[in-house]
Amino acid sequence: MLATNYTKFTGLDIWFGHGAGDPGATSSGFQEQEMVRRLQTNLKKYGDKAGINIRFYVGNMYADNNVAWSKGRAVFELHLDSAGTAGQGGHIIIQEGIGGLDAIDKNIIEKLKENFGVVNRDGAGYDERSDLANPRRCAAANINYRLVELFFINDSTDRNYFLNNLDEVSRDLISAFIGSEVGQATTVPTPTPSQPSKKPTRWINSGSTLHLPGTVSKWRVYRENGPYTVGNEVGYLNPAKFGGLTYEIKGDRMNDVVVIDTRDFGRVGIYVAKSTGATIKQNWIEVEA
Numbered sequence: 001m002l003a004t005n006y007t008k009f010t011g012l013d014i015w016f017g018h019g020a021g022d023p024g025a026t027s028s029g030f031q032e033q034e035m036v037r038r039l040q041t042n043l044k045k046y047g048d049k050a051g052i053n054i055r056f057y058v059g060n061m062y063a064d065n066n067v068a069w070s071k072g073r074a075v076f077e078l079h080l081d082s083a084g085t086a087g088q089g090g091h092i093i094i095q096e097g098i099g100g101l102d103a104i105d106k107n108i109i110e111k112l113k114e115n116f117g118v119v120n121r122d123g124a125g126y127d128e129r130s131d132l133a134n135p136r137r138c139a140a141a142n143i144n145y146r147l148v149e150l151f152f153i154n155d156s157t158d159r160n161y162f163l164n165n166l167d168e169v170s171r172d173l174i175s176a177f178i179g180s181e182v183g184q185a186t187t188v189p190t191p192t193p194s195q196p197s198k199k200p201t202r203w204i205n206s207g208s209t210l211h212l213p214g215t216v217s218k219w220r221v222y223r224e225n226g227p228y229t230v231g232n233e234v235g236y237l238n239p240a241k242f243g244g245l246t247y248e249i250k251g252d253r254m255n256d257v258v259v260i261d262t263r264d265f266g267r268v269g270i271y272v273a274k275s276t277g278a279t280i281k282q283n284w285i286e287v288e289a
């Protein structure tokens with residue numbers, strides 16, 4: 001399955017073909033409009049599982065001519081094919097001249113192949129047409145759209161397969177949209193019981209020290225939380241007077257600043273980049289979290 005650009009759409013709209021008094025194709029007492037609408041519950045389930053925003057147009061979009069309802073979204077319009085002599089398999093229809101199939105289309109064709117095969121007359125699994133209203137309207141409105149003919153309603157094998165696999169067909173359509181299998185049982189690796197699980201740990205600073213060399217007589221210190229810029233100092237340390245000074249590091253700040261406790265200024269931030277001559281002795285220990 002191909003990765004798709006589905007996240008660039010605000011969601012997926014499913015238009016069910018025909019309806020509102022138009023039965024679509026009929027065969028052996030089955031109606032196209034009723035058959036495709038049987039997918040709604042499962043499509044909703046897998047749409048939710050995939051975390052996408054999914055909507056259904058259960059009216060007759062062809063008659064309503066309301067394609068702007070799906071502006072900014074991707075559209076699957078679901079139909080069943082019909083023929084005087086039953087063909088076999090499914091296919092999709094896209095508007096001629098929109099630049100061919102996208103990854104979503106190709107994924108749908110792959111899923112049609114898995115479930116019904118693709119119709120004999122166009123082994124590629126799709127037609128480009130310019131004489132159908134909804135493909136033309138969507139192309140004009142720049143809506144990502146394909147009409148999906150799932151199978152031939154008068155093919156009893158595919159019809160029975162469909163009725164027995166509404167869940168799988170629905171899952172496959174959602175998977176085709178997002179470009180990965182949705183809602184499959186994931187195999188969770190079983191921990192080996194003989195291996196005791198490692199307790200979580202964290203590293204703490206335990207007596208890391210800062211040494212200021214005795215060659216410097218004025219070393220700026222700042223408020224603990226800065227700003228650590230010249231002019232904002234709260235005072236000066238004088239390492240030279242003491243032949244150098246050593247402090248326990250109480251905390252780290254970004255950009256070569258550490259926090260120490262001083263006798264004269266309390267807790268301060270101090271700039272200790274390598275270039276200053278300061279040396280830091282790190283002592284970190286691992287403890288239970």
Ligand SMILES: [Zn+2]
Nearest residue numbers: 017024079080
């Ligand atoms: Zn139809």
